[in-house]
Amino acid sequence: MAAAEFDTPKLKEYPVIPRLQEGVMKHSQPYTAKSEFQEKLGFPGELVDNWQQVAIDKMGELNKKYRSLGVYLDSCVKCGACTDKCHYYLGTTDPKNMPVARQDLFRKVYRRYFTLPGKLFPKLVGAEDLTKEVLDDWYSYFHQCSQCRRCSVYCPYGIDTAEISMAAREVMDTVGVGQKYCNEIIGKAQTIGNNLGLPEPALIDTLEGLEEDVEEETGVKVRFPVDEKGADVLLITPSADFFAEPHIDGLIGYGKVFHQAGISWTLSSYASEAANFGMFIGSYENMQKLALRIRQAALDLGVKRIVFGECGHAWRVAYSFLNTLAGPFDFLDPDYPVPQHICEVTHGLINEGKLTLDPSLNDDMVITYHDSCNVARASRMGDTPGGQFEIPRNIIKAVCNNYVDMPSYSIKEGTYCCGGGGGLLTDDLIELRVKGAMPRMEALKNVVDEYGVTHMAAICAICKSQFSKVFPYYDFSMDQIISLHQLVSNAIVLTPENATEDNDGGNDTDDENQAEAA
Amino acid sequence: MSLLTATFAFLFYIATAILVIFVARKIWIYAQTPAPLKIPTTPAPTTRAGVAFRMVKEVTIFESLFKSNKWIWLFGWIFHFGLFLVLLRHLRYFIDPVWGWVAFIQPFGKYAAFMMIIGLAGLLARRILVDRVRYISAPSDHLMLLLLIAIGVSGALMTFVEHTDIVSLKSFLIGLMTFAWATEAGLTNMPNDVILIVHLSLVVLLMIIFPFSKLLHAPGVFFSPTRNQVDNPREQRHVADWAKKLDSNKAN
Numbered sequence: 001m002a003a004a005e006f007d008t009p010k011l012k013e014y015p016v017i018p019r020l021q022e023g024v025m026k027h028s029q030p031y032t033a034k035s036e037f038q039e040k041l042g043f044p045g046e047l048v049d050n051w052q053q054v055a056i057d058k059m060g061e062l063n064k065k066y067r068s069l070g071v072y073l074d075s076c077v078k079c080g081a082c083t084d085k086c087h088y089y090l091g092t093t094d095p096k097n098m099p100v101a102r103q104d105l106f107r108k109v110y111r112r113y114f115t116l117p118g119k120l121f122p123k124l125v126g127a128e129d130l131t132k133e134v135l136d137d138w139y140s141y142f143h144q145c146s147q148c149r150r151c152s153v154y155c156p157y158g159i160d161t162a163e164i165s166m167a168a169r170e171v172m173d174t175v176g177v178g179q180k181y182c183n184e185i186i187g188k189a190q191t192i193g194n195n196l197g198l199p200e201p202a203l204i205d206t207l208e209g210l211e212e213d214v215e216e217e218t219g220v221k222v223r224f225p226v227d228e229k230g231a232d233v234l235l236i237t238p239s240a241d242f243f244a245e246p247h248i249d250g251l252i253g254y255g256k257v258f259h260q261a262g263i264s265w266t267l268s269s270y271a272s273e274a275a276n277f278g279m280f281i282g283s284y285e286n287m288q289k290l291a292l293r294i295r296q297a298a299l300d301l302g303v304k305r306i307v308f309g310e311c312g313h314a315w316r317v318a319y320s321f322l323n324t325l326a327g328p329f330d331f332l333d334p335d336y337p338v339p340q341h342i343c344e345v346t347h348g349l350i351n352e353g354k355l356t357l358d359p360s361l362n363d364d365m366v367i368t369y370h371d372s373c374n375v376a377r378a379s380r381m382g383d384t385p386g387g388q389f390e391i392p393r394n395i396i397k398a399v400c401n402n403y404v405d406m407p408s409y410s411i412k413e414g415t416y417c418c419g420g421g422g423g424l425l426t427d428d429l430i431e432l433r434v435k436g437a438m439p440r441m442e443a444l445k446n447v448v449d450e451y452g453v454t455h456m457a458a459i460c461a462i463c464k465s466q467f468s469k470v471f472p473y474y475d476f477s478m479d480q481i482i483s484l485h486q487l488v489s490n491a492i493v494l495t496p497e498n499a500t501e502d503n504d505g506g507n508d509t510d511d512e513n514q515a516e517a518a
Numbered sequence: 519m520s521l522l523t524a525t526f527a528f529l530f531y532i533a534t535a536i537l538v539i540f541v542a543r544k545i546w547i548y549a550q551t552p553a554p555l556k557i558p559t560t561p562a563p564t565t566r567a568g569v570a571f572r573m574v575k576e577v578t579i580f581e582s583l584f585k586s587n588k589w590i591w592l593f594g595w596i597f598h599f600g601l602f603l604v605l606l607r608h609l610r611y612f613i614d615p616v617w618g619w620v621a622f623i624q625p626f627g628k629y630a631a632f633m634m635i636i637g638l639a640g641l642l643a644r645r646i647l648v649d650r651v652r653y654i655s656a657p658s659d660h661l662m663l664l665l666l667i668a669i670g671v672s673g674a675l676m677t678f679v680e681h682t683d684i685v686s687l688k689s690f691l692i693g694l695m696t697f698a699w700a701t702e703a704g705l706t707n708m709p710n711d712v713i714l715i716v717h718l719s720l721v722v723l724l725m726i727i728f729p730f731s732k733l734l735h736a737p738g739v740f741f742s743p744t745r746n747q748v749d750n751p752r753e754q755r756h757v758a759d760w761a762k763k764l765d766s767n768k769a770n
């Protein structure tokens with residue numbers, strides 16, 4: 001399935017809209033999920049006999065449950081404004097990766113079975129029967145959408161191809177054709193508590209090791225607690241933070257921030273995952289099951305706040321959906337939003353002067369920042385719209401002296417996806433991932449050449465993994481992608497005294513003993 | 519009543535009924551269908567008033583389209599603004615006495631026909647010339663533009679070249695609205711002019727296909743969750759009715 005050989009796109013000085021090359025990515029399909037993993041999530045193990053009818057019924061059901069679907073399928077005027085907005089189109093030149101063409105794979109079936117002109121004059125309005133070939137196209141091209149919503153920013157009606165992709169994936173799961181990578185991960189997270197399938201003892205072990213490493217390096221005992229009842233903060237972070245590079249350096253950063261601010265915190269072994277792949281397959285039920293583990297962990301541990309670590313789509317599910325899926329969180333401290341992003345916490349502490357920072361410690365780097373799509377276009381930080389752009393940048397500027405932005409069309413709400421989001425971060429899609437990263441690579445190269453940028457910071461586990469994988473294809477080195485909190489970690493000045501002196505600064509003094517108890 | 523008049527009387531009633539009933543039905547469906555999750559494209563307004571302002575910008579200046587593509591924006595906006603003026607100008611056939619501001623826009627408003635036609639021609643040119651737009655176009659997308667161009671050109675011919683008898687046309691239209699055929703006065707005959715017949719036939723066709731075509735973008739935009747939702751998920755819990763049943767899974 002996965003193509004072994006392909007050419008890495010050439011980077012140009014300025015973005016160029018490529019000409020269409022039909023069918024060049026048709027072969028790109030991820031592995032399908034085995035029946036045991038399908039069934040775990042409540043889907044049939046393999047393609048059901050009457051799949052066509054099941055699929056059409058499911059489309060009808062989704063159309064009743066999600067207004068976005070009906071409105072988007074009806075409203076597109078084929079104006080073409082979105083056609084050059086998808087990084088997968090720009091990187092692959094396959095016309096079915098143009099957002100509207102991707103939607104049309106679904107829309108033509110909707111028109112055929114659910115609209116009058118599609119029933120009467122299918123050819124005239126571009127309606128088509130749901131055939132095996134169409135299903136096959138769905139499987140290819142709805143797994144070439146990272147649900148990044150860039151198209152939705154530029155569509156005059158806000159048509160969000162991510163919504164269509166999610167619906168299409170749910171229909172495919174319902175007829176028994178699921179994607180291996182996503183569905184196996186959801187299964188693990190629902191039974192073991194995280195996407196890696198890391199069980200509690202291994203987690204505790206890893207974090208103890210981390211404590212030792214940090215102590216060795218800094219001389220300060222920074223704690224990384226698991227399942228500590230009565231802590232103030234429950235930290236929910238992507239499990240990649242526990243072991244992957246550069247993610248783990250971010251986790252060290254969170255630990256140091258909490259330590260210096262004197263905030264007691266804990267991880268949970270039951271909910272040891274921020275990522276929620278239920279969203280990628282459009283399954284409300286599966287997404288909710290994962291979200292409820294977080295609620296349960298917060299109740300069991302008796303915490304006052306929930307804070308999320310650096311992860312893009314996790315923050316979308318947390319910020320935008322958690323209250324819906326698993327709320328209300330009236331048992332938590334009403335003085336804090338639920339949930340909070342670690343960047344909101346760090347930013348607040350910097351503003352209050354609770355962190356001792358020496359930005360010159362990052363002077364060996366010139367930093368740029370990659371806005372992760374789900375943070376940029378599907379959520380917020382802070383109280384004002386656009387806080388999701390300003391807060392991370394303000395943190396970076398507080399801990400680094402050298403910062404530059406990439407070209408304006410490639411950042412903030414116009415940010416290009418890393419190429420690995422939406423459940424596509426799997427080796428069987430490596431060609432797609434490399435090609436889809438092209439627009440971001442081009443923008444990065446621009447500031448590397450012009451301003452001598454050495455590193456790109458990100459706040460998403462998927463972005464970090466994706467970039468460390470695809471950087472080498474574009475002649476960058478994999479360690480040029482770093483965690484935002486790694487920069488904080490570098491700049492934060494910890495002294496053993498500092499840790500205890502700071503006690504009087506905190507507002508929850510009674511709980512601080514716990515953090516310092518070690 | 520001439521056969522022509524009877525035919526058009528019938529067509530207008532049917533077309534109006536289809537337009538009103540099926541568009542209302544769509545709007546009702548959109549209004550009934552929940553958006554179970556908060557999905558505004560952010561940065562999004564955090565208040566209802568802010569959302570109203572965002573929406574006003576979308577429908578008056580096509581804000582997102584402006585960010586997106588200046589050519590489509592230019593042609594699209596010229597066309598829609600022209601169409602808007604044309605429709606306002608047409609109000610004079612349906613109201614008596616004519617409101618002051620409708621009378622006021624008549625003299626310069628008639629040039630809106632050219633805005634409409636130029637905008638549509640630009641959009642059609644893009645559809646044919648730009649490979650990406652050509653790829654995504656179905657025959658109906660081309661035909662829709664041609665239909666509107668034909669309506670515009672036939673209308674402009676009447677305005678600038680071959681006038682029709684506006685007085686009896688107006689009397690006919692108001693007669694339709696007041697069901698004059700059922701009274702003793704009866705329904706005035708509509709003028710027997712070829713261009714007018716073409717214009718009105720195409721308008722009837724447009725009214726009939728409106729509720730079943732992409733023209734649903736006009737009501738649709740107001741129901742688009744990415745544009746009409748308030749960005750306040752942490753402050754206010756948002757749960758769809760069908761999702762409430764699933765809430766029982768929750769531990770408490």
Ligand code: HEM
Binds near residue numbers: 577583591598
């Ligand atoms: C709330 C009112 C409306 C809004 C906000 C609106 C907005 C838009 C926008 C933003 C576009 C895309 C850009 C373009 O191609 O022009 C568009 C396209 C279009 N609109 Fe509208 N529209 C409205 C009402 C109407 C009405 C009443 C009609 C026709 C009777 C209409 C006919 C069209 C057509 C045919 C297109 C496609 C043009 C093409 O093929 O490129 N619109 N509209």
Ligand code: HEM
Binds near residue numbers: 684
């Ligand atoms: C029942 C509906 C309609 C009637 C009875 C009607 C009738 C007419 C008449 C009599 C004229 C000539 C005006 C003059 O001589 O000054 C005209 C012009 C025109 N019509 Fe219509 N029309 C209708 C609907 C429409 C619609 C829906 C459109 C657009 C989509 C349209 C577009 C135009 C244009 C562009 C002109 C030329 C510019 C102008 O005079 O404003 N008409 N129409």
Ligand code: SF4
Binds near residue numbers: 087102144148149
């Ligand atoms: S959501 Fe992102 S990946 Fe999907 S079609 Fe739109 S721009 Fe492309």
Ligand code: SF4
Binds near residue numbers: 078082
């Ligand atoms: S920008 Fe929106 S309306 Fe225009 S073609 Fe793309 S999805 Fe359709």
